[in-house]
Amino acid sequence: MKYLRLFLYTLSILVLTSMQIQKPFKVILFGDSITQAGVRPGGYITLMQESHANYEMIGAGIGGNKVYDLYLRMEEDVLNKKPDVVVIYVGVNDVWHKQTSQTGTDPDKFISFYSAMIRKMQSAGIKVIVCTPAVIGERTDFSNSQDGELNSYSKIIRNLAKQYNCTLVDLRKEFLAYNLANNPENKESGILTTDRVHLNPAGNKLVADLVMKTLKSVEN
Amino acid sequence: MKYLRLFLYTLSILVLTSMQIQKPFKVILFGDSITQAGVRPGGYITLMQESHANYEMIGAGIGGNKVYDLYLRMEEDVLNKKPDVVVIYVGVNDVWHKQTSQTGTDPDKFISFYSAMIRKMQSAGIKVIVCTPAVIGERTDFSNSQDGELNSYSKIIRNLAKQYNCTLVDLRKEFLAYNLANNPENKESGILTTDRVHLNPAGNKLVADLVMKTLKSVEN
Amino acid sequence: MKYLRLFLYTLSILVLTSMQIQKPFKVILFGDSITQAGVRPGGYITLMQESHANYEMIGAGIGGNKVYDLYLRMEEDVLNKKPDVVVIYVGVNDVWHKQTSQTGTDPDKFISFYSAMIRKMQSAGIKVIVCTPAVIGERTDFSNSQDGELNSYSKIIRNLAKQYNCTLVDLRKEFLAYNLANNPENKESGILTTDRVHLNPAGNKLVADLVMKTLKSVEN
Amino acid sequence: MKYLRLFLYTLSILVLTSMQIQKPFKVILFGDSITQAGVRPGGYITLMQESHANYEMIGAGIGGNKVYDLYLRMEEDVLNKKPDVVVIYVGVNDVWHKQTSQTGTDPDKFISFYSAMIRKMQSAGIKVIVCTPAVIGERTDFSNSQDGELNSYSKIIRNLAKQYNCTLVDLRKEFLAYNLANNPENKESGILTTDRVHLNPAGNKLVADLVMKTLKSVEN
Numbered sequence: 033m034k035y036l037r038l039f040l041y042t043l044s045i046l047v048l049t050s051m052q053i054q055k056p057f058k059v060i061l062f063g064d065s066i067t068q069a070g071v072r073p074g075g076y077i078t079l080m081q082e083s084h085a086n087y088e089m090i091g092a093g094i095g096g097n098k099v100y101d102l103y104l105r106m107e108e109d110v111l112n113k114k115p116d117v118v119v120i121y122v123g124v125n126d127v128w129h130k131q132t133s134q135t136g137t138d139p140d141k142f143i144s145f146y147s148a149m150i151r152k153m154q155s156a157g158i159k160v161i162v163c164t165p166a167v168i169g170e171r172t173d174f175s176n177s178q179d180g181e182l183n184s185y186s187k188i189i190r191n192l193a194k195q196y197n198c199t200l201v202d203l204r205k206e207f208l209a210y211n212l213a214n215n216p217e218n219k220e221s222g223i224l225t226t227d228r229v230h231l232n233p234a235g236n237k238l239v240a241d242l243v244m245k246t247l248k249s250v251e252n
Numbered sequence: 253m254k255y256l257r258l259f260l261y262t263l264s265i266l267v268l269t270s271m272q273i274q275k276p277f278k279v280i281l282f283g284d285s286i287t288q289a290g291v292r293p294g295g296y297i298t299l300m301q302e303s304h305a306n307y308e309m310i311g312a313g314i315g316g317n318k319v320y321d322l323y324l325r326m327e328e329d330v331l332n333k334k335p336d337v338v339v340i341y342v343g344v345n346d347v348w349h350k351q352t353s354q355t356g357t358d359p360d361k362f363i364s365f366y367s368a369m370i371r372k373m374q375s376a377g378i379k380v381i382v383c384t385p386a387v388i389g390e391r392t393d394f395s396n397s398q399d400g401e402l403n404s405y406s407k408i409i410r411n412l413a414k415q416y417n418c419t420l421v422d423l424r425k426e427f428l429a430y431n432l433a434n435n436p437e438n439k440e441s442g443i444l445t446t447d448r449v450h451l452n453p454a455g456n457k458l459v460a461d462l463v464m465k466t467l468k469s470v471e472n
Numbered sequence: 473m474k475y476l477r478l479f480l481y482t483l484s485i486l487v488l489t490s491m492q493i494q495k496p497f498k499v500i501l502f503g504d505s506i507t508q509a510g511v512r513p514g515g516y517i518t519l520m521q522e523s524h525a526n527y528e529m530i531g532a533g534i535g536g537n538k539v540y541d542l543y544l545r546m547e548e549d550v551l552n553k554k555p556d557v558v559v560i561y562v563g564v565n566d567v568w569h570k571q572t573s574q575t576g577t578d579p580d581k582f583i584s585f586y587s588a589m590i591r592k593m594q595s596a597g598i599k600v601i602v603c604t605p606a607v608i609g610e611r612t613d614f615s616n617s618q619d620g621e622l623n624s625y626s627k628i629i630r631n632l633a634k635q636y637n638c639t640l641v642d643l644r645k646e647f648l649a650y651n652l653a654n655n656p657e658n659k660e661s662g663i664l665t666t667d668r669v670h671l672n673p674a675g676n677k678l679v680a681d682l683v684m685k686t687l688k689s690v691e692n
Numbered sequence: 693m694k695y696l697r698l699f700l701y702t703l704s705i706l707v708l709t710s711m712q713i714q715k716p717f718k719v720i721l722f723g724d725s726i727t728q729a730g731v732r733p734g735g736y737i738t739l740m741q742e743s744h745a746n747y748e749m750i751g752a753g754i755g756g757n758k759v760y761d762l763y764l765r766m767e768e769d770v771l772n773k774k775p776d777v778v779v780i781y782v783g784v785n786d787v788w789h790k791q792t793s794q795t796g797t798d799p800d801k802f803i804s805f806y807s808a809m810i811r812k813m814q815s816a817g818i819k820v821i822v823c824t825p826a827v828i829g830e831r832t833d834f835s836n837s838q839d840g841e842l843n844s845y846s847k848i849i850r851n852l853a854k855q856y857n858c859t860l861v862d863l864r865k866e867f868l869a870y871n872l873a874n875n876p877e878n879k880e881s882g883i884l885t886t887d888r889v890h891l892n893p894a895g896n897k898l899v900a901d902l903v904m905k906t907l908k909s910v911e912n
Contacts, residue, residue: 100320101361104368130354134571134794138355141321148324169840175847180829180839187835354574354791389620395627400609400619407615540760541801544808574790575798581761588764 056088057251060110061243062102063121063163066230067093074233079240080247087247090115098126098137099145106149111156117250118158119201119243120149123165123189124229127181143188150196159250160196163243164189164204166235169228171218172211176228201246203239210238276308277471280330281463282322283341283383286450287313294453299460300467307467310335318346318357319365326369331376337470338378339421339463340369343385343409344449347401363408370416379470380416383463384409384424386455389448391438392431396448421466423459430458496528497691500550501683502542503561503603506670507533514673519680520687527687530555538566538577539585546589551596557690558598559641559683560589563605563629564669567621583628590636599690600636603683604629604644606675609668611658612651616668641686643679650678716748717911720770721903722762723781726826726890727753734893739900740907747907750775758786758797759805766809771816777910778818779861779903780809783825783849784889787841803848810856819910820856823903824849824864826895829888831878832871836888861906863899870898 061067061077070077071091081089092109094101099122110118123142130136137145146162153160164186169176176182186204193200211223221228224235231239281287281297290297291311301309312329314321319342330338343362350356357365366382373380384406389396396402406424413420431443441448444455451459501507501517510517511531521529532549534541539562550558563582570576577585586602593600604626609616616622626644633640651663661668664675671679721727721737730737731751741749752769754761759782770778783802790796797805806822813820824846829836836842846864853860871883881888884895891899 100324100365103324104320104364129358131574133358134350134354134356135358135361136355138349138353141355144324145320173843173847174834175840175843177840177844179843180835180837180841183833183835183839184837187833351794393623393627394614395620395624397620397624399623400615400617400621403613403615403619404617407613540764540805543764544760544804569798570794573798574794574796575801576795578789578793578795581795584764585760 056086057117057247058088058090058113058115059117059119059247060090060092060113060115061119061121062106062110063093063119064097064125065093065095066124066166067091067121068095069093069230070236070239074236076231076236076239076243079236080244084244093121096125096129097122098129099123099142099149100137103145103149106152110153110158114156115158117161117247118153119161119163119247120146121163121165121201121203122146123182123185124168127165127178127185128168128229130181131178139184139188142185143192146189146192147196150192150198154196160198161201161243161246161250162189162193162198163201166203166207166239167211167225167228169220170207170211170215170223170225171220172208172215173218176220199246199250201242203242206238206242207235276306277337277467278308278310278333278335279337279339279467280310280312280333280335281339281341282326282330283313283339284317284345285313285315286344286386287311287341288315289313289450290456290459294456296451296456296459296463299456300464304464313341316345316349317342318349319343319362319369320357323365323369326372330373330378334376335378337381337467338373339381339383339467340366341383341385341421341423342366343402343405344388347385347398347405348388348449350401351398359404359408362405363412366409366412367416370412370418374416380418381421381463381466381470382409382413382418383421386423386427386459387431387445387448389440390427390431390435390443390445391440392428392435393438396440419466419470421462423462426458426462427455496526497557497687498528498530498553498555499557499559499687500530500532500553500555501559501561502546502550503533503559504537504565505533505535506564506606507531507561508535509533509670510676510679514676516671516676516679516683519676520684524684533561536565536569537562538569539563539582539589540577543585543589546592550593550598554596555598557601557687558593559601559603559687560586561603561605561641561643562586563622563625564608567605567618567625568608568669570621571618579624579628582625583632586629586632587636590632590638594636600638601641601683601686601690602629602633602638603641606643606647606679607651607665607668609660610647610651610655610663610665611660612648612655613658616660639686639690641682643682646678646682647675716746717777717907718748718750718773718775719777719779719907720750720752720773720775721779721781722766722770723753723779723823724757724785725753725755726784727751727781728755729753729890730896730899734896736891736896736899736903739896740904744904753781756785756789757782758789759783759802759809760797763805763809766812770813770818774816775818777821777907778813779821779823779907780806781823781825781861781863782806783842783845784828787825787838787845788828788889790841791838799844799848802845803852806849806852807856810852810858814856820858821861821903821906821910822849822853822858823861826863826867826899827871827885827888829880830867830871830875830883830885831880832868832875833878836880859906859910861902863902866898866902867895 069075077089077091126137150160168178215223226232297309297311346357370380388398435443446452517529517531566577590600608618655663666672729735737749737751786797810820828838875883886892
C-alpha cells in the first residue's frame with residue numbers, strides 16, 4: 033500500500049512536470065488589419081496555429097493601426113497577457129495613410145513609439161520579433177507609388193532590430209524576392225495580396241512560413 | 253520655562269502650517285511649440301508666473317507635438333512631477349501637419365489619445381484643463397484653409413471637456429472674437445500671431461489672461 | 473391685290489421674325505461630375521430644359537474635372553459649338569482632390585486657368601456665367617473639413633466675376649443659406665446632396681432655379 | 693564687265709547660301725525651375741550655348757511649373773517662336789507637390805496634357821525631345837520617399853516618347869547610374885543636386901552633355 037502511494041505520488045509529479053513542459057509557448061501577433069485578418073480561416077496566424085499545437089498564437093491586430101495605436105493598447109493587449117514572444121508587424125498604415133488621409137506617421141515619431149514599445153516589452157521579459165512592412169503594391173519595377181517610403185521605414189525597423197537586439201522578419205525583402213520570381217507581368221496585386229496590401233492565400237502562407245521559422249529560432 | 257517651550261512649539265506649528273498653505277500651486281502647461289515658446293521672456297507662461305508668485309508654472313511644451321506625442325511623454329513630464337493642475341494645449345499640429353507633411357491625426361485617434369490622457373491624469377488626482385487650438389491663420393471670413401478642421405477638432409475637445417468634467421479654455425472661440433473686433437482688414441497674421449500660428453505679444457497676453465482666469469476658478 | 477401683297481409681305485416678315493425669336497438660345501453647362509449628372513432625369517440641366525423649350529441646354533460635364541481640365545477641352549467642347557452663354561461650374565475637385573489624392577489645384581494656378589478660359593470665351597463673343605463651388609459637406613457650423621478652402625476659392629471666383637464682368641451664381645452662399653434654414657441637425661449630407669458633394673433632387677432643383685434665373689437676366 | 697557681273701552674282705549667291713547654312717538651329721528648353729536656373733552662369737542651357745554657337749538656345753523655364761502650366765503657356769512661349777526643336781523637361785513638380793502642397797498631377801491628367809502638348813508641337817513642325825524627371829533625392833537604395841512616383845511618371849514619359857516617336861533623354865536613368873557610381877555614402881543631395889532637386893555644377897554638366905548629344909542626333 034505504501035509503495036502504491038509512493039508510486040502514485042511519483043507518477044503525478046511526472047505528469048505535472050510534463051504538463052509544465054508542455055505549457056504552450058505564448059506568442060502575440062501584434063499589428064494592423066493584416067494581422068486582424070490573420071486569425072480568419074486560412075489566415076497566417078491560423079496556419080501557424082494549426083500546424084503547431086505547442087504554441088498558443090494570439091492575434092492582436094486591429095484595422096487601421098499605426099505604431100502609436102499599438103503603443104496605446106500595448107499594456108492591455110500585450111503586457112497584461114504575459115506572452116513569451118511578441119511579433120510586431122506594423123508600418124503599412126504609417127506610410128499608406130499619408131496618401132489616403134494625410135495622417136501618416138513622421139519617421140522620427142515612428143522611431144520614438146517603436147523604440148518605447150520594444151523597451152517596455154523587453155523590460156517585461158518578453159522576446160520581441162519585428163517585421164518590416166511588406167508591400168503597398170506588388171509591382172517589381174519600383175514604380176509602386178510608396179515604394180520609397182516603405183523602403184525608408186523598413187530601414188528604420190532593420191536598424192531598431194539591431195539596436196535592440198530583436199529578431200527581424202524582413203517581409204519587405206522576402207515579398208520583393210517572391211514577386212521578382214513570380215510576377216513577370218509586373219502586376220499591382222494578385223501575387224501575394226488581394227488588393228496591393230492585404231494577404232491572399234499565397235501571402236498568408238509566405239508570412240506564416242517566415243514567422244514560424246523565426247519563432248522556432250528564438251524559442252531555443 | 254515650560255510655558256516658553258509650549259509657546260515656541262505652538263509658534264513653530266503655526267509657521268509650518270502657514271508654510272504649507274503657501275506651498276505653491278503646481279501647474280504644468282503641456283503642449284507643443286506654442287507652449288514651448290510660452291516660457292520665453294514675454295511668453296504666456298512667463299507672464300502668468302511673473303504676476304502670480306504663489307503658482308509654480310512649469311512649461312512642458314515641445315515643438316511639433318501632437319496629441320499622441322503628449323501621451324508618450326505624459327508619465328515622465330506630467331505624472332512623475334505630481335502637479336495640482338495640468339493645462340493641455342494641443343491640436344494645432346494634429347490638423348496642420350495634414351497639410352504640411354501628410355502626418356496629421358485622424359479624429360477618432362485624436363479622441364482615443366486625448367481621452368486616455370485625461371483619464372490617467374484624473375486617476376492620479378490631477379485637475380485637467382483643456383484648451384481648443386486657437387488658429388492656423390487669422391482671417392475672419394472663414395477662408396483660412398484649415399478653419400473647418402480646427403472647428404471640428406475644437407468641437408471634439410469641447411465634448412471631451414463635458415464628458416470628463418474638465419474645465420475648458422476655448423481659445424478658438426476667444427481668438428475669433430478678438431479678431432472680429434481687431435482685424436478689420438482680414439489679415440492672415442499679425443493680430444495675435446506672428447506667422448498664422450505662433451503667438452505675438454498680444455497673443456501671449458490673451459492666452460495668459462484666459463488661462464490664469466481659469467486656473468483661479470479651478471483652484472477654489 | 474396691292475393690299476394682299478402687302479399683307480403677305482407683312483405676314484412673312486412676322487413669321488421670319490418669330491422664327492428668329494424662336495431660334496433657341498444656346499447654353500453650355502461646363503463642369504465636373506455634378507454637371508455630368510445634371511443631364512440625367514431629374515438633373516439640374518434636365519429640369520431647366522424641360523421647362524424652357526426656347527433654350528438649347530448642352531451639358532458638358534466630365535467627372536473629376538478641375539479648372540485646367542476644362543481649359544484643355546474648352547476649344548472642342550465649348551468654342552467650336554458657338555454657344556450664346558457658357559455657365560462654368562467648377563472648383564469642387566480643385567479643392568477636394570487635395571484631400572483625396574494630393575492633386576488639388578494651387579490658388580494662383582486656379583486663377584490663371586480660370587482667367588484664360590474667361591478671356592478666350594469672351595473673345596469669341598460668348599457670355600460667361602460663373603458659379604462658386606457649393607459644398608463639400610453640408611454641416612452649418614463651419615466644421616466641414618474643407619470649408620476654409622471652399623470659401624477661399626469662392627472668393628477667387630467672385631473676384632474674377634467682378635474683374636471680367638461675368639454674372640455670378642453664388643451657389644456656395646445660397647447652399648449655406650438653404651442649409652441654415654433646413655439643416656437644423658447639422659447633418660453632413662442629405663439636405664441638398666446625396667454624399668456631401670453630388671446633388672439630390674432638392675439640390676438639383678435649387679441649382680436649376682438659380683441658374684435659370686441668371687440665364688434670363690443675361691439674355692436680355 | 694559681263695564677267696564681273698556674273699562674278700558678283702555668284703558671290704552673292706554663295707554668301708546668301710552660307711548665311712542660310714549658318715542660320716542657327718533654334719532650340720527651346722521648356723520646363724520648370726530647373727530649366728529656369730539653366731540660363732544662369734554655369735546652368736545647363738548656358739553650358740550648351742557657350743560651346744555651340746550654331747544653336748540658338750532659348751530657356752523657357754518657370755519655377756513651380758507642372759505639365760499643365762506648360763500647356764497653358766505653350767502658344768506664347770513655344771509655338772509663336774517657331775523653334776526647330778523643343779526639349780520638354782517637366783514632371784518633378786507634378787510629383788513633388790503631392791507631398792508639399794497636395795497639388796500634384798494625377799497620372800491620367802499628366803498623360804492628357806503631355807500628349808496634347810506633343811501633338812500641337814508636332815503639328816507645327818517642331819521636333820520634340822522629352823526628358824524624364826531626374827530626382828527628388830539622390831539616395832541610391834530606393835528609399836527617397838517619392839522614388840516610386842518618379843519611376844511611374846518616368847515610365848509614362850518613356851511610353852509617350854514611343855507613341856509619338858519623340859527622342860527621349862532618360863535623365864532619371866542616367867542620374868541613378870551616376871549616383872550608383874559616385875554616391876557610395878547614399879547621400880540625399882550634393883552629388884548632382886544642391887537640395888535633392890536642383891542641379892549643382894556636376895548636375896548641370898551631366899544634363900548639358902546628355903541633352904546636347906540628343907540635339908545633335910535629332911538635327912541630322
